[in-house]
Amino acid sequence: MFTLIGGTAILALLLFFAIRNSAVQVAQSAQDNILGASVTSILDAAVIWDGIVEIDIPYASFSMLSTPMDDRVFYAIYQDETFLSGYPDLVIAPTADREISFETTKYQGQFVRVTTASRTLIGKDKRIQIRVALAQTQDALSGTLDQISQNAALFVTGFFALATLLSFWATSATIGQLKRLTNSVTRRGPQDLSPFEKPVPLEMLPLVVSLNSLMARLDHSLSQSEEFIAEAAHRVRTPLATVRSYAEATLQRVDKKENRQAIRSMIRAIDESSRAAGQLLDHAMITFRADHLERQDIDLVGLINELVTRLTPIAEMKDLKLQLQTDKQVPYSGDPILIQNAVRNLLDNALKYSPSDGTVDVFVTATPNIRIGVCDSGKGFPEAELDTLATRFSRGSNAEGTIGSGLGLTIAMDVAAAHGGSLQLSNRPEGGACALLLL
């Protein structure tokens, strides 16, 4: 861009001098023309009368030398080498007959343009050369030049300003677009693989097209792998249920203590795998629904109440108490399946990590903002890992011995993010973990 502006500046300067130079020539030749005409008219008025030279200077000869700046006029008339009239100290150059010469010189402390011309008169018995020098100051000329220079400077400055503006515009139009594209690439979430649709300059179209095609391929392969995982999880879950029922039946029939122990371990491992497969399915479903979020008006209280009612028998099996605390009504616009899924995962975790006879508190509030909280009375989250727990497949360092895939919190967080909210993890001061879904 600076190269562009520098080039423009040089061009502008060249333009200025070119205009000024031609103006000097035009103005000077205009003055010369008038001086030449004037000096010719004086010479033409010269006659020999009885051997005596008479020059009846026409009134117009000097009248035509009037200028807007009132330039001074000097002249000298010589007959051969004798001074006849005018200003005797005006230096007069020798010239050939009928030839007009021009010269700029100094006279009375001012620059003057001197025109010199001569004419030979033929008398009875002799030839007489009349020489006339006519000088004029150059105030009007320099006034005109100043005016032209001023106009030229104005014009050239305008040209420069316009060119600079144009180069700024051109640069910002291209670089700006590039920057905006970069920004929108940088700002994108990890899930967002949709094509770029902002208008881009023609020159950048190939870049954006290939970027978009890369995005599309990436999206395709990602969804393929998600589909693959979901398919795999589905395929695994059904046989696992069969294996589990066989294992349960076998357990009834085996009496040997170490064998029963082995089968119990087997059942637990099957449960764990089954749950993980379920969660993987959930996650795949959530990823899909979050990408194509369809909001509908729902009442969160009814939604959570239904879920709690459904889970109460499981809680009672573990001797846990499920306590629901809600506002009267919490209207919200979101995907009920996703929200239910997220809260179920949080409840699953709470039920899993709570000791027997413990309490799990669930609350739904509309003020100060819409949130759904699930708090248990277990060991709580390890403080050092609060930030990283919600990442895929990570489990708390104190979760040894409990069945889990590490996907529960990730699902809850993805749902919150899809609704423009977040997941907050904390520990209760009296003990126990708290997960807050802020919507």
Added chain:
Amino acid sequence: MRFIVTLILWLLPQVLVSQTWEDQQFFNEGPSKQVLRIISSTDTALFAPIIESFVAQTPNISVEYLVTGTADIDLRFRENPETFDLVISSAMDLQFKAANDGLARRLPNIVHPAWAQWRQSLFAFTSEPAAIVINRDAFAGHPIPNTRQELIQAMRARPEIFRGRIGTYDVRQSGLGYLFATQDARASETYWRLMEVMGALELRLYCCSGEMIDDLSDGTIAVAYNVLGSYAKARVESKDKIQVVFPADFPTTMMRTAMVSSQAQHPEIAAAFIQHLITLQSLANEKPFPLPPLNSQLNEAEHATIALEPALMTFLDALKRQSFLAEWEDAVIHNN
């Protein structure tokens, strides 16, 4: 012969009293005051009100006002430009040439229309047409001529009345007379016929308008040609005896001009005076000053006013002047 006597009579005092003045007046005189020296061709009576209004505003300045003829002004001023602050003259051509020769100071701060100033150094402050002034008695019972042609006819019709009773400037002595004569000659051939007729009727030649009007008032002459109307009108006492006629065929109007000497001792005061002068004269006669104001309308109509331009130097050229005076003498004097 009569002419030679007249000439000697006029030249003699010119030579003898070359260092004296027609008039010399001090205004606001006092000790330790700065003295502004003005050399002028305008009669003191006509110019005094302007000086008085100036010194009324500047009590620390006194003005010395020196009056002499236009040609004499040019001579004296060129000889000692440092002894005068201001030069005021009705001879536009002489003033112009002095300014062209660099004898006038440029006053860039004075705002004056372009046609009424030259090079910010020569400033016009009156518009005054040349007039034919006649003695009413001589035309009693006869029509008063309105053009030069009618004047010629009147003189031819009654030569006995006009013989020796026609006056005009001696263009060889009077700068203003020469200016009027050359401009007349430039405008029309009628001028030469008029001069021939006047020359045949033993034309009287005057150096100055004052004496011409004196003679006109007392009936010594019947017609004065190319006199400034303002001078005639200023003579209140002879108002009913004379009549001012501005020729209808082509009026010749000159502008009185002022300039500050390039070597003035008090250039700032002189510039202030010029500002004061042109301000007064450009006003539409708020106060009744005797001098006619600068009138732009006359300038636009018919280009009657002599323009301030380099062409004014044409007739000052030595060769041109020589041949003009030869022709003039031929018409005026050799016809005698």
